[in-house]
Amino acid sequence: MKKYKILFFVISLSIFVACGTDDNNTEEEPTTENFIFEDGFETQNDLLDELFPSNGNRWSTIQQTDPSNAINEISITNAEFTEGQNALRFLAYQSDSQLSKIDIEKNGLNIKSGDEVTITADFYITGTESLENLLLIDLECCSCWDPSVGDNYGSENQCPGVRLMMSGDNDYLSVERGKISGTTLQQTNFVFPRNQWVSVQWEMTMSDTENGLNRLLINGTEVLNESAMNMPNAQVFSDVFTNQGIDFTLQEPTFYERVQIGATANPTAGNIELFVDNFSIKVK
Structure with a gap:
């Protein structure tokens, strides 16, 4: 009997060690999604300053350019929201000699070609x-x-990129690519709903060639899905500037380092009031 007890103990110990060894050697599946940033604009005291903590883990700055005769507005609000108790309110007056802007900006990104x-x-x-x-x-x-070009080509153009813009003679949300010398990827099948909350999802596979993916969904409905360049292309920039007698060298490495949301420009004929909630940007 004692012999059997010893044998049972040895077998049990072997199983325990084997299981422990397997557990130690098991590696977690690598995460394919590299989460970057999200914010629902929730605050303790409805104060805008709460979005800019000293540790930098929320937003970086406000971009504001006022027209000559008015001051644009930005504030935390609890009058309209989709989740929680707060959202961000923007009031952008129409432009005059100044291009009217009021938005919030997140810096420190590193979005490069090939990223989703x-x-x-x-x-x-x-x-x-x-x-x-x-x-x-x-x-x-x-x-x-190119720092050697400076603002000789206009300060508005010194941050090339892609943007979501209303086009098509009214409120059809589209992908604007003028600052990377591309045409606007337009859609005119889905009018942007007004006076109600609308969910927007913008998906891209980043590329400085026509292999870039550009997909846009509004309230879960796909309204745009096109392959096209969505990052600055060194040769395209060189050609465009050469035609104007300017020697331009796109700086490397080329990556998108900031995102802005709000009324990033209001060249419309009227004043725009809008609210934003549940922002996120993810990369994989």
Whole structure:
């Protein structure tokens, strides 16, 4: 009997050690998604300053350019929201000699060719006036601008990138690529809903060739899916500037380092009030 007890103990110990060894050698599956940033604009005291903590783990700065006769507005609000108790409110007055802007910016990104990017946000745009050319989200590469050219080509162009813009003679959300010398990827099948919360999802596979993927969904409905360049291309930039007698060298490495959301430009004929909630940007 004692012999059997010893044998049972040895077998049990062997199984335990084997299981322990397997557990130690088992590696977790690598995460394919590299989460970057999300924010629902929740605050303790409805104070805008809470979005800019000293540790930098929320937003970086506010971009604001006022027209000559008005001051654009940005604030935390609990009047309209989709989740939690807060959202971000923007009021962008129409442009005059100054291009009107009011948005919030996140710096420190490193989005490069080959990355798969998903940007989501909820928007509530009041009124019924045309939104032609209103810009809502910008993804920009400021470090890739040739410093020797400076602002000789206009300070507005010094951060090339892609943007979500209302086009098609009214409020059809599209992908604007003018700052990387591409045409606008337009859709005119789905009018952007007004005076209600609208979910926007912008998906891209980043590329400086026509292999880039550009997909846009509104309230879960796909409204755009096109292959096209969505990052600055060194040869394209060189050719465009050469035609104007300017020697331009796109700086390397080329990557998008900041995202902006709000009324990133309001060249419309009217004032724009909009709310934003549930922002996220993810890369894999």
